[in-house]
Amino acid sequence: MIVYLEGQLLQSIPLHVVVLAGGVGYGVHIPLRVSEKLPPLGGEVKLHIRQVIREDSADLFGFLDASERDFFDLLTKVSGIGPKTAITMLSRVTAETLALGIASSDTVMLAKCPGIGKKTAERIVVELRDKVSSLGVGGALPSGSQGSKQNQTVEEAVAALVTLGFKAVDARKAVERSLQTAKDSPTTEELVKLSLR
Secondary structure (H helix, E strand, C coil), rough: CCEEEEEEEEEEEEEEEEEEEEEEEEEECCHHHHCCCCCCCCCCEEEEEEEEEEEEEEEEEEEHHHHHHHHHHHHCCCCCCCCCCCCHHHHHHHHHHHHHHHCCCCHHHHCCCCCCCCCHHHHHHHHHCCCCHCCCCCCCCCCCCCHHHHHHHHHHHHHHHCCCCCCCHHHHHHHHHHHHHHHCCCHHHHHHHHHHC
């Protein structure tokens, strides 16, 4: 089983990369925030891998650190959440914000993730609330709900800009610049509008 991959970045698009290692090109599914932190094409990339083998497929999912991979594993153990849904969740919201939402039973925030409805959000909280604290993703948790809400707004704005065709890195930079000039607690829509200017 592949658990770690180090090699040359051959191809990179949002949510997917090809890494050349030992003369073999490995296709790896990644969260959006991982793609933002990758080196330029030809650079060296290091990913913690989760290999998911099914009857009709064998997929690799890559993360920058082992704790995020472990959080991905935890999400996929919830009934109704497959690897692709877990990757989408981790693309929309950081592992830290998701962990905080689960620990505080914030089903409204969880239900805003693509593919997650109210019932699935409630199931996530019930099944994972007591488990998230054991993972190493909580070290950088925001200290209060305001921080969590702002993080979520930023991630939603970045995701919206990527959907509009922006590169993930450029989208994040634009949103962070807009956040500095915006009024207190801007909405996702306000951040997107400011970023587009």
